Amino acid sequence: MSLESSRIAFERARRSVGAGVGSGLRAAMRPHPLFVSEARGAHVWDLDGDRYIDYVMAWGPLVLGHGDPRITDAVVDVAGRMQVVGTSHVLEYTAAEAVLEAVPHGERLLWSNTGTEAVQVALRLARAATGRRRVVKFAKSYHGWQDAVHAGLDDGAWDEPAAPGGRGQSPSVLDDLVVARFNDTEMIERILAEAVERDIAAVIVDPIMSNAGVEPPAPEFLRALRARCDRHGVVLVFDEVIAGFRIARGGAAERFGVRPDLSVFGKAMAGGFTQSAVVGRADLIDQVTDGVVHAGTFNGNPVALAAVQATMGVLADPSVHESLESVSARFEQVIGGLLAAGPRTARLQRVGSLLQFVPDGEATNLHGTGGLWSQILGGMLANGVLFMPSGKIFLSTAHGQADIDATADALDKVLRELP
Ligand SMILES: Cc1ncc(COP(=O)(O)O)c(C=O)c1O
Known part of the structure; x- marks a missing residue:
């Protein structure tokens, strides 16, 4: 070589x-x-x-x-008939139905293009639903490169203002972020007990720390997270951009038996084409008809959705x-x-x-x-x-x-x- x-x-x-x-x-x-x-x-x-x-x-x-020809043939078929159309087409809901069928908590979804965008939408839905501002993430986890979450990428001062993940990022948005330690049930319970006072809208967790050592959740950790989010009115978001459709057909929720309010999917869902989605509770997602903005010229691109539908078809086996x-x-x-x-x-x-x-x-x-x-x-x-x-x-x-x-x-x- x-x-x-x-x-x-x-x-x-x-x-x-x-x-x-x-x-x-x-x-x-x-x-x-x-x-x-x-x-x-x-x-x-x-x-x-x-x-x-x-x-x-x-x-x-x-x-x-x-x-895989099962994916590429579906893509070629659609690409020859249409590319982005900027209005509706049938794949928007047939591919959505296939995803919702695979995901245990899948009631409704929103299409986006990248994981980074979909994380942004999920956190916006959580803030709108709770009327609160701050988000808890876990140290070392990566949730895409937008300023609001690209921070706290190293071990360190838990629960402090997070360090930005790179130069040129706005430090002011980091006041919206609280950093906890993954698999530390006692720490997350302590933070969530003060959810109202600390203005906490959501917890976002990559359940397998896919970018930080690949660490499975301790058996009680996700269950405790679910229970405390319920008790304190906090939206639980799984970032399954890597885990989704990879560690099980229904992702982390299926594999670990804990259902979040929302999951963010990307990567594997379209078998190599560009597509992401926020999937979960209908009442949260339906806020897009009530003032929550979810936009994107390329959202619901038929070529990518043909790939999603074909991928879901293969993974159903x-x-x-x-x-x-x-x-x-x-x-x-x-x-x-x-x-x-x-x-x-x-x-x-x-x-x-x-x-x-x-x-x-x-x-x-x-x-x-x-x-x-x-x-x-x-x-x-x-x-x-x-x-x-x-x-x-x-x-x-x-x-x-x-x-x-x-x-x-x-x-x-x-x-x-x-x-
Ligand atoms: C866990 C996780 N969340 C979010 C993202 C961001 O996704 P994208 O690169 O599609 O913006 C990634 C990307 O690697 C990721 O691994």
């Missing part, structure tokens, strides 16, 4: 595209992003024609792998998630086993088909672990395996035993060659 054409392409991209990448976080890819010319199943091919086993899976959306779970368990066993036996030990954290590489003694956050993983990454790329810089590993139904075996061979070699 020479990566030479990708290196040249990246140099050229940097002259026209800010930082040379379409999304800022991708700049972390080393030695530079891989430029893909084709993607199929569990594999991508770069500009030199070299094939890589892909564990990036577009940072989450591709639960069925790249280019329980064998899809069964096979996703079994390939993920196998990956954990084989690759986790190699890591545990390696010269510098690390483990894999797993919830469903989302895994996170965690080296002993190193903390992880949105940007990963640095250290050992960055040494492994480069070696794996040279051996035809594409991993994410953060150490998150996304599996799909397209990954098979041959991919796991090839990954294990490459990892074994890379671990042996570590300095």
